[in-house]
Amino acid sequence: MTDTIAPIVEQLFLDLHKNPELSNQEFETTKKLRTCLEQANIRILELGAKTGVIAEIGSGSPVVALRADIDALPIDEQSDCQYRSTKQGIMHACGHDLHTSVLMGAAYLLKANEQQLKGTVRFLFQPAEENFSGALHFIEIGALNGVDAIFGMHNNPNLTINQMASRAGPFSANVDRIEITVKGIGAHAARPESGIDPIVIGAQIVNAIQTISSRTISGLDPVVVSITKFLGGNTWNVIPEIVEMEGTVRTLTPDIRLKVKQQLTNIVENIAFSMGAEAELRWFDGPPSIINVAKWVDFCQNIAKQEGYEVVDFQPQLGGEDFAHYLHHVPGAFINLGSQSPYALHHPKFLVNRNMIMPAANYLANLAQLGLIELAKH
Ligand SMILES: [Zn+2]
Ligand SMILES: [Zn+2]
The missing domain is CATH 3.30.70.360 (Alpha-Beta Plaits)
Incomplete structure (x- = not known):
């Protein structure tokens, strides 16, 4: 199954990287995501998002949500990769193109396995993380209604592609x-x-x-x-x-x-x-700090180990991340997966190692699938 999904996800990543869009202007990105979801027969929830998409697989409760951010930054790309940004002054320099593709990969993998799901998996392709307005907008339109646990992932250029990091308690500022x-x-x-x-x-x-x-x-x-x-x-x-x-x-x-x-x-x-x-x-007030729930951090770390990731320590960062808003409503965890870039996030030469995409998609799919089983126990 992974063999047929990988090229679609790879194509989506290249397309998003070439065509970045700024916060709250992700109109073409949204169209592409809708098309991808429709092609796989994944149902889209029409909650009135201005940009971004919310979709679901499976049925009934419990409900696990997976979130990716989709927006780019006002930075002129200086990398020499073949799929560099075609839009002057705009670039996916935070790897949100990666997060989006990984989440789409997870959605395709879970769709192929829909009969086995013990509940519902909801996918939040969230706009406007960089200006900290997207999560609040999604919460306002009801993206979290019925959700029992939520997970989010950000790539970390300082980690190798087989490393995973998280921590219980404060994660961002x-x-x-x-x-x-x-x-x-x-x-x-x-x-x-x-x-x-x-x-x-x-x-x-x-x-x-x-x-x-x-x-x-x-x-x-x-x-x-x-x-x-x-x-x-x-x-x-x-x-x-x-x-x-x-x-x-x-x-x-x-x-x-x-x-x-x-x-x-x-x-x-x-x-x-x-x-x-x-x-x-x-x-x-900007976004609050992410406060990860210990139980769900353990859960994420255990699955990471099973998937062959090396789980490494994480020191809280003084940067911001609007995923924090979701955790004020629903328990869950935010994690990092290595993207092994020689340049930092928001650097004009930032470039991820694409080999991390499908393992990360598999990992998120397993988080959701096993998260439903975990929730059903209680
Ligand atoms: Zn960023
Ligand atoms: Zn980011």
């Missing part, structure tokens, strides 16, 4: 964005005493923020606060009235996230106040 405005009083640069200088105050805030991770949170809890934009003034001899800053906060747990938010607010408001200025912190 809470990815929050901040904006800070410091409002002082403008003045002549030669007479700072007649104004309130927001640049000096802003600089103090930037420095003080760095004490959050080093002085107020345990060294065992990873925290990153980065100010990535600092704007103020427009000439050399005038003290401006306002400084605007932007940045990001990365944490792993809900508790630490809250503590950092409170401490950040204290620092911003009180430093400004102590120097006669006003300051405001605006906090924008």
Whole structure:
């Protein structure tokens, strides 16, 4: 069976890589996925997704969901592979073309074995992971209705193609964005005493923020606060009235996230106040951290071993992944499989080892099939 499915999946991968589409604009990708599913007689759920597809195999409960993301990035591909992107400035530099093909492979494999399924497998071909809006959209339209467990996979270029990694508990970071405005009083640069200088105050805030991770949170809890934009003034001899800053906060747990938010607010408001200025912190929640369920991580690791993968340790990352939203509603696990790229994710030369595709498809198909049996036990 794998022999007939492999060329179809390979073709899909090459096609997606050549024709990447940005978040929420995956219209052609969606059409291709629908065609692939229809050709295999896999039923599509019409839940009103703007882009992306949701499909199902089998019947009744329990229900296991498998999720792949389908969007690309605004990066100009610099690899010299024969199937490089044909769209200037857009590239599958995170391997979502790979995830999509692997999930389609799993769907075809499971379809060929549909009579044996002890429930339903739902496939979420999710748009817009890169801007963290796709999972929320899918949850909103009911993609998780009736789902008992969910699994997701991201490729990991640092692992070889026979390696699998995951961990119980936090897997990715809470990815929050901040904006800070410091409002002082403008003045002549030669007479700072007649104004309130927001640049000096802003600089103090930037420095003080760095004490959050080093002085107020345990060294065992990873925290990153980065100010990535600092704007103020427009000439050399005038003290401006306002400084605007932007940045990001990365944490792993809900508790630490809250503590950092409170401490950040204290620092911003009180430093400004102590120097006669006003300051405001605006906090924008991004995707929460993935919190993997231990039981399902064990399950994924055991099947990986049976399939011949080497299971390796995984340190939580401070990057974000919107799969986290699903785990707030349904238990499950997010895992990494090796793609063995010499370049990192989001690098213009990122290139996966395609030999990982069919083993990964087999693995996901088994996760779903055995996941249904596991769920039926309880
Ligand atoms: Zn990415
Ligand atoms: Zn990604």
